[in-house]
Amino acid sequence: MTEVDVADAITRHIDGREFAMLIGGKFIGSEDRPVREVHDPSTGAQITTIPQASAADVDAAVAAAEEAQPAWEALGVAGRSRCFERFGELVRENREQLAMLDAIDCGNPVTAMRTDIDICQAYLEGWPAFARSMTGDVYPASPGNLHYSAHRPYGVVGRITAFNHPAMFAITRPLPSLITGNTLVMKPSDETSLSTLALAELFAEAFPAGVVNIVTGGAEAGDTIVTHRAIKRLAFTGSVPTGLLIQRRAAESGMVKHLSLELGGKNAMVVFPDVDIDLAVEGAIYGMNLDVCQGQSCGSNSRIMVHGKIYDEFVQRMAARLAEYRVGIAYDEQTDVGPVVSAVHRDRVAGYIESGIAEGATLVHGGDRPAGLPAGGNFVNPALFADVTPQMRIGREEIFGPVMSVFRWDSYDDMLAEANGLELGLTASVWTNDLALAHRTADALDAGYVWVNDSTRHYFGTPFGGTKNSALGREESQDELLSYLEHKVVHTRLGDPRASMTRLLG
Numbered sequence: 001m002t003e004v005d006v007a008d009a010i011t012r013h014i015d016g017r018e019f020a021m022l023i024g025g026k027f028i029g030s031e032d033r034p035v036r037e038v039h040d041p042s043t044g045a046q047i048t049t050i051p052q053a054s055a056a057d058v059d060a061a062v063a064a065a066e067e068a069q070p071a072w073e074a075l076g077v078a079g080r081s082r083c084f085e086r087f088g089e090l091v092r093e094n095r096e097q098l099a100m101l102d103a104i105d106c107g108n109p110v111t112a113m114r115t116d117i118d119i120c121q122a123y124l125e126g127w128p129a130f131a132r133s134m135t136g137d138v139y140p141a142s143p144g145n146l147h148y149s150a151h152r153p154y155g156v157v158g159r160i161t162a163f164n165h166p167a168m169f170a171i172t173r174p175l176p177s178l179i180t181g182n183t184l185v186m187k188p189s190d191e192t193s194l195s196t197l198a199l200a201e202l203f204a205e206a207f208p209a210g211v212v213n214i215v216t217g218g219a220e221a222g223d224t225i226v227t228h229r230a231i232k233r234l235a236f237t238g239s240v241p242t243g244l245l246i247q248r249r250a251a252e253s254g255m256v257k258h259l260s261l262e263l264g265g266k267n268a269m270v271v272f273p274d275v276d277i278d279l280a281v282e283g284a285i286y287g288m289n290l291d292v293c294q295g296q297s298c299g300s301n302s303r304i305m306v307h308g309k310i311y312d313e314f315v316q317r318m319a320a321r322l323a324e325y326r327v328g329i330a331y332d333e334q335t336d337v338g339p340v341v342s343a344v345h346r347d348r349v350a351g352y353i354e355s356g357i358a359e360g361a362t363l364v365h366g367g368d369r370p371a372g373l374p375a376g377g378n379f380v381n382p383a384l385f386a387d388v389t390p391q392m393r394i395g396r397e398e399i400f401g402p403v404m405s406v407f408r409w410d411s412y413d414d415m416l417a418e419a420n421g422l423e424l425g426l427t428a429s430v431w432t433n434d435l436a437l438a439h440r441t442a443d444a445l446d447a448g449y450v451w452v453n454d455s456t457r458h459y460f461g462t463p464f465g466g467t468k469n470s471a472l473g474r475e476e477s478q479d480e481l482l483s484y485l486e487h488k489v490v491h492t493r494l495g496d497p498r499a500s501m502t503r504l505l506g
């Protein structure tokens with residue numbers, strides 16, 4: 001891609017555009033607020049600024065959400081579904097704009113970001129369908145009584161998201177809270193807010209004022225949401241340290257808050273010696289999400305545990321295959337792997353690569369900066385390490401970037417102990433043609449989402465989440481729908497109450 005094309009992408013999608021928050025149906029720009037500079041990860045150039053919400057802005061967003069909630073709940077699932085339909089149309093119409101904003105702002109390849117937008121349709125259609133098919137329970141009755149369950153929304157939900165799939169998170173993650181009659185205050189990552197602010201315009205068109213409120217900012221704005229006394233239900237996607245802090249801060253608000261946390265992963269891919277090596281290598285690369293978000297994905301299989309019998313062959317073929325991946329500017333159609341999100345994160349990833357070398361792992365491929373790309377871009381050639389052990393930092397800490405560690409194993413029991421030996425348990429995958437072994441291993445892996453001979457794909461309707469420090473709660477399923485509703489039980493006396501009252505009163 002030429003310099004002219006870079007300028008053209010920025011001119012078409014960024015220049016002259018104001019990115020504003022959405023509070024109570026009104027667009028709130030920077031005006032007299034502090035701003036955050038936005039840098040293009042492909043070039044390092046500052047391209048625009050976004051407002052930083054004050055505590056008063058968050059308060060206003062929560063107040064607007066509170067005011068809008070009763071009428072939103074009263075619309076019922078059918079009424080709310082109509083807003084989802086309109087929103088879905090607007091998302092489809094704006095596919096190119098949203099995908100380009102994520103490429104420019106986050107560094108993910110534009111081709112993958114178009115797919116992200118397409119994937120959202122399953123969620124836009126799926127949540128209303130789930131909500132329409134929801135049922136309650138009727139409990140065994142004592143004679144002359146009826147006992148049944150009812151569900152009520154919490155009211156205002158606070159949602160805070162991570163940086164790596166900005167538009168997809170802003171479109172899909174609020175949906176289960178909204179279809180169940182809650183209203184929302186949402187904060188995207190301060191690193192990648194542009195597509196969410198573009199979506200604010202679409203939310204404003206499709207939903208009544210105050211139902212969806214969007215504020216931007218970092219830890220301070222996030223903490224104001226977490227500790228706000230009018231928000232009883234919080235949903236968070238991000239790192240383990242922030243998730244732990246949120247649990248603490250939510251408790252310090254003096255309220256019992258309902259939380260869902262989708263946190264980090266250091267996910268094991270277990271490869272048995274009977275596999276087709278080329279297929280498993282493809283699975284390893286695909287499962288790293290290199291050509292979606294540079295490996296910056298919670299579910300990436302960054303620990304690849306390969307049986308000793310095929311280890312050398314596997315590593316060699318994987319390195320050869322990785323050499324075919326083109327690292328480049330995120331909004332170049334030819335790019336497979338874009339830059340990582342920021343210069344700070346690039347340095348963090350580079351620090352891990354240095355530590356891997358220093359701790360004795362073998363760097364088989366990548367880890368360097370590819371030539372011929374803009375000097376200010378945060379590019380990292382995907383790094384493949386062999387001879388990794390669980391003691392090494394690259395073998396046990398979530399890097400959240402294009403760094404893959406291949407472990408050698410010979411004893412099944414030792415391999416399992418290593419795979420399960422971390423405090424994280426988001427995803428895992430098992431690669432073998434032996435059916436019994438596949439199921440035995442899937443059962444033994446301590447993770448919330450396990451694939452057999454596949455990886456990384458989510459299927460709407462199946463509960464996604466992790467064990468241990470990786471998650472609290474499950475997403476994308478009936479479990480999540482119910483998690484946005486308070487459970488209430490109603491006991492009704494049938495017939496003439498005096499008879500039983502008399503008996504009760506003796």
Ligand code: NAD
Nearest residue numbers: 161162163188189218219222223238239242262263264298
């Ligand atoms: P992060 O924890 O740094 O930030 C996440 C969000 O929290 C951002 O919006 C940030 O502004 C906000 N935040 C930061 N400090 C806060 C505070 N004190 N109070 C309230 N909010 C605060 O995470 P990140 O770097 O954006 O994302 C990467 C992490 O997210 C990785 O660990 C990754 O595994 C995880 N992740 C998990 C999933 C999942 O579904 N399990 C999906 C995507 C990302």
